[in-house]
Amino acid sequence: MKKRRYVWLLLCVIASAIFVLDTIANVDISVSVLYVTLVMVVQRTGTVREILIAGSACFLLTIASYGLMPGFSLEKLDQAGLINVFISLFAIASVTYLSIKVVTSETTVRKARDQVARTMLGVSMNELATSVVHEINQPLGAIGANVAAAKRWLDTTPAEIIEARAAMDAAVRDARRAEDVISGLRRLASPSLSNRETFNLTELIRESVDIFRPEINEYRINLGMHFSQERISIDGDRTLLQQIITNVLSNAIEAMLDDKINDRTLIVTANLVAESVSIVIRDTGTGISQEHVDHIFDPFYTTKPKGLGIGLAISHSIAVAHGGSMRALPNTPHGTVISIMLPKSADKKY
Amino acid sequence: MTETDPIVYVVDDDFSFREALDRLLRSIGYTTLCFASIDEFVRHTRADAPSCLLLDIRMPGQSSLDFQVELNKKKDGIPVIFITGHGDVPMSVRAIKNGAVGFLLKPFREQELLDVVREGINRDRSRRETEENMADLLACIKSLSQRERQILSFVNEGRSNKEIAHEIGLQEITIKVHRAKAMKKMKSKSVADLVRKLQNIDLLS
Numbered sequence: 001m002k003k004r005r006y007v008w009l010l011l012c013v014i015a016s017a018i019f020v021l022d023t024i025a026n027v028d029i030s031v032s033v034l035y036v037t038l039v040m041v042v043q044r045t046g047t048v049r050e051i052l053i054a055g056s057a058c059f060l061l062t063i064a065s066y067g068l069m070p071g072f073s074l075e076k077l078d079q080a081g082l083i084n085v086f087i088s089l090f091a092i093a094s095v096t097y098l099s100i101k102v103v104t105s106e107t108t109v110r111k112a113r114d115q116v117a118r119t120m121l122g123v124s125m126n127e128l129a130t131s132v133v134h135e136i137n138q139p140l141g142a143i144g145a146n147v148a149a150a151k152r153w154l155d156t157t158p159a160e161i162i163e164a165r166a167a168m169d170a171a172v173r174d175a176r177r178a179e180d181v182i183s184g185l186r187r188l189a190s191p192s193l194s195n196r197e198t199f200n201l202t203e204l205i206r207e208s209v210d211i212f213r214p215e216i217n218e219y220r221i222n223l224g225m226h227f228s229q230e231r232i233s234i235d236g237d238r239t240l241l242q243q244i245i246t247n248v249l250s251n252a253i254e255a256m257l258d259d260k261i262n263d264r265t266l267i268v269t270a271n272l273v274a275e276s277v278s279i280v281i282r283d284t285g286t287g288i289s290q291e292h293v294d295h296i297f298d299p300f301y302t303t304k305p306k307g308l309g310i311g312l313a314i315s316h317s318i319a320v321a322h323g324g325s326m327r328a329l330p331n332t333p334h335g336t337v338i339s340i341m342l343p344k345s346a347d348k349k350y
Numbered sequence: 351m352t353e354t355d356p357i358v359y360v361v362d363d364d365f366s367f368r369e370a371l372d373r374l375l376r377s378i379g380y381t382t383l384c385f386a387s388i389d390e391f392v393r394h395t396r397a398d399a400p401s402c403l404l405l406d407i408r409m410p411g412q413s414s415l416d417f418q419v420e421l422n423k424k425k426d427g428i429p430v431i432f433i434t435g436h437g438d439v440p441m442s443v444r445a446i447k448n449g450a451v452g453f454l455l456k457p458f459r460e461q462e463l464l465d466v467v468r469e470g471i472n473r474d475r476s477r478r479e480t481e482e483n484m485a486d487l488l489a490c491i492k493s494l495s496q497r498e499r500q501i502l503s504f505v506n507e508g509r510s511n512k513e514i515a516h517e518i519g520l521q522e523i524t525i526k527v528h529r530a531k532a533m534k535k536m537k538s539k540s541v542a543d544l545v546r547k548l549q550n551i552d553l554l555s
Contacts, residue, residue, distance in 0.1 A: 134435050138367055141457035145370035148460040152377035160377075167373050174366055215365065257363075258411070259389050304410070 004045070011038055011054070015061060022065040032062040032088035036095040043099035051103065055096030062088050131309070135181045139174040146171035180243075184314050193237045193321055198345050201232040201241075201270055201277060208245040209268060215253050221264040228271040233345035236322045241342075244315040244326075248281045248338045251311065254304075255285025255336060276324070277342045284335040288328060296328055315340075356471045357399050360384045361391045362406040362433060367456075371404065371433075371463075378464065388412050400478055402429040402451065402470030407438050415441060418448050427477050429470040487547055490536050498532035501525060505541060506548050 015038055022031040035058035042054040066072070066085045146167045153164035209216075209225065216223055234241065249266075256264040267282040288296060288303070295301045297316040302309030312326075319326045324342035331337045358380045362368040368384050375382045385391040388409055407414050418430055429451040434442055442453055451473060452466040494502065504514045511529065515522040538544040 137435050137456045138364055142364075142367045142370035144457050144459070145367075145374040145463075149370070149373040149377040152374075156377075163373070163377070167370075167377075170366065170370060170373070174370070177366065257386065259387065 030084040039095045051099045139178040142174040143171045201234045202227045224267040226269045240318045247311045252283035279340040357401040359403045400474040407432045407434045429473045
């Protein structure tokens with residue numbers, strides 16, 4: 001602030017010097033054109049208002065020194081001098097106008113840039129942090145409640161062993177869920193296929209579906225499972241591939257919980273087609289609209305009020321890491337079809 | 351389960367969290383009923399018992415805060431406790447302004463749950479008591495005849511039998527009889543008791 005005041009003081013000194021010179025110098029010498037430098041200095045740091053003030057001041061000073069010039073009289077106007085003054089005034093006005101233009105466009109650019117920076121930071125970091133915290137707190141809260149309940153059941157006389165055990169089992173399951181969130185985030189960038197093995201895919205699918213038995217029963221979901229053969233061999237990371245399947249199943253079930261949906265059907269199929277294995281999971285849920293379907297494999301893209309939006313992104317990167325792919329299509333009359341293609345096992349035995 | 355056993359309703363869309371809360375509340379000794387959506391809860395016919403509602407502040411479908419406003423509009427006085435996460439502060443402020451009993455910030459301590467649920471149940475108990483008393487009182491008032499109402503409103507203002515008799519143009523003895531009958535109908539043994547009961551009520555309306 002102090003520095004700015006010195007600048008203005010300096011400008012006033014220069015303006016006065018120009019004014020004195022302009023007044024005493026010969027009419028033919030147009031010292032007043034030098035005023036434009038003042039306006040240009042103001043433009044570097046000043047606001048639109050300040051530029052206007054400086055420009056107007058220079059304008060008035062030019063006219064004033066012309067009037068105060070020795071030998072000036074209205075009756076006997078010197079033509080060359082008059083032209084000089086007009087040139088000066090025109091130059092000052094032009095520079096002032098251009099300076100204002102520069103400052104306003106700079107402000108616009110700065111504002112736009114700030115906005116971009118803010119949204120980038122705001123969206124990705126804040127929302128990511130909030131949803132990670134939420135996803136961790138959810139199982140953490142459940143673990144706390146389950147363990148507290150187990151303790152109470154054990155403290156009753158006689159101890160309610162069965163209830164306590166159920167609570168502990170649930171706590172273990174919740175802990176695994178929290179672990180999944182963390183490892184999911186870690187895996188998002190690069191799924192490492194450290195544990196490659198050859199295994200039976202149909203078994204894996206059965207296991208994955210069994211995880212959701214409580215929900216399937218509770219919400220009366222019709223379940224259909226069809227496999228082209230009892231043994232479909234796959235080379236890959238069993239845990240990672242199970243993650244894809246459980247993720248898609250959990251999305252499918254969640255999409256069917258809407259009260260408006262009364263025909264809840266989940267169909268899981270696996271077929272050996274030429275050189276690849278196709279897993280198709282079909283639900284009759286709320287479905288995905290066209291605008292979302294192009295983005296559902298993008299990381300941090302979610303249509304749910306809760307959730308990180310990384311489930312399908314991770315699934316997709318796992319499928320790709322296995323040399324496969326994933327696609328989403330609408331089901332008829334409503335719902336979603338997710339198809340996962342994976343290369344079949346290279347083991348000639350199967 | 352007797353009629354007055356308190357019930358805790360839990361509405362949360364997260365299966366495992368809902369189940370955990372249910373387990374803990376049952377181990378404490380509460381009767382619980384869990385719902386995965388607001389809609390399911392609304393469709394359920396609630397028992398006539400002191401209760402409170404543990405409601406997740408973020409629910410798919412109808413917003414929890416809108417639902418709270420709806421409950422207020424319907425004069426459904428069930429105390430609401432919101433289950434909240436970090437970053438829900440602005441929503442929480444709105445909920446409290448709309449009369450929520452409290453919050454359960456995830457992850458929560460057992461004691462916090464105990465305290466907030468006890469507070470909710472107590473509040474519902476006293477609300478039910480007030481409502482019951484009010485219903486009783488209104489029934490008493492309804493049983494009064496037009497004349498009895500008129501006389502009691504004078505009594506309520508502290509007027510003597512003589513004054514009332516003069517005001518209405520009846521014999522003092524008639525007023526006495528009416529008054530005794532009215533006091534009996536109001537289940538009031540003294541004028542002081544009657545005045546207390548009629549504190550917020552206009553007899554003649």
